[in-house]
Amino acid sequence: MKLNERSLAFYATCDSPADNSGFLYKRGERHTAYHRRWFVLKGNMLFYFEERESREPVGVIVLEGCNVELCDSAEGFAFAIRFGGTKSRTYVLAAESQAAMESWVKSLSRASFDYMRLVVRELEKQLEEMRRGPAWGCGGSRDSPNSWKPKPSELERSPERLPALPASLPKENGCAVWDNVLGAERPQDPSGCPGHGDEGSPRPPPLPPRRRVSDSEAVAESPSTFCRLHERYSRDMARLRQDWLEKRRGPRP
Numbered sequence: 001m002k003l004n005e006r007s008l009a010f011y012a013t014c015d016s017p018a019d020n021s022g023f024l025y026k027r028g029e030r031h032t033a034y035h036r037r038w039f040v041l042k043g044n045m046l047f048y049f050e051e052r053e054s055r056e057p058v059g060v061i062v063l064e065g066c067n068v069e070l071c072d073s074a075e076g077f078a079f080a081i082r083f084g085g086t087k088s089r090t091y092v093l094a095a096e097s098q099a100a101m102e103s104w105v106k107s108l109s110r111a112s113f114d115y116m117r118l119v120v121r122e123l124e125k126q127l128e129e130m131r132r133g134p135a136w137g138c139g140g141s142r143d144s145p146n147s148w149k150p151k152p153s154e155l156e157r158s159p160e161r162l163p164a165l166p167a168s169l170p171k172e173n174g175c176a177v178w179d180n181v182l183g184a185e186r187p188q189d190p191s192g193c194p195g196h197g198d199e200g201s202p203r204p205p206p207l208p209p210r211r212r213v214s215d216s217e218a219v220a221e222s223p224s225t226f227c228r229l230h231e232r233y234s235r236d237m238a239r240l241r242q243d244w245l246e247k248r249r250g251p252r253p
Helices: 005-013 098-109 113-136 215-220 223-249
Strands: 020-027 034-042 045-049 059-062 066-070 078-083 091-094
Touching (some): 005 034, 005 045, 020 098, 034 098, 066 098, 078 098
Antiparallel strands (some): 034 045, 045 059, 066 078, 078 091
């Protein structure tokens, strides 16, 4: 595969977002010493620089047809990029921490186009199942989605079991009583604890008596009293507005 050096250098140093970047220790091909390099992963290309501020990469690794796996090395947190074939080179890298190593292994394993092709196939399969799901149904039925109807509930199938409500509920202090129905008597609770029904659910508390409005409050809320208060405060507001306008205009000459 032929690569253009200028295009690669521009792509490595351009402002496009990187999939991962950071310092790694790279073992030499001839010498087994490790050298600290700045690595940048973009797509399926792994660039490495001598320093973080370098303008051109020292090399590039095309991540196609390779496997990323952990390896034993004198340097801690080491992993290897192995390519298929007898004459292919194996790149041994080492991170500075366990978290950095796991992050790089995950990013490099997902960088190849083969992995992306598998992801696209899986997404296409899920999309096809979602499209067929409403038409075929869960049980393999070919009925259209509009033909589906919810099943009637137990009370709808047996309407005779529904208790008959009285035409008018009894009232207490002008308000309807919650748990009182004509012709229905509740058995005494065997536990002797008031305030619980047959099924152990608490009954609603009794309604408090309605407060009676005194004559003075009725007079205060009458429309005539409200009109007088409205006229009084409107005159005060008009006077304050007039004073504000005069102060804004300034002293007269």
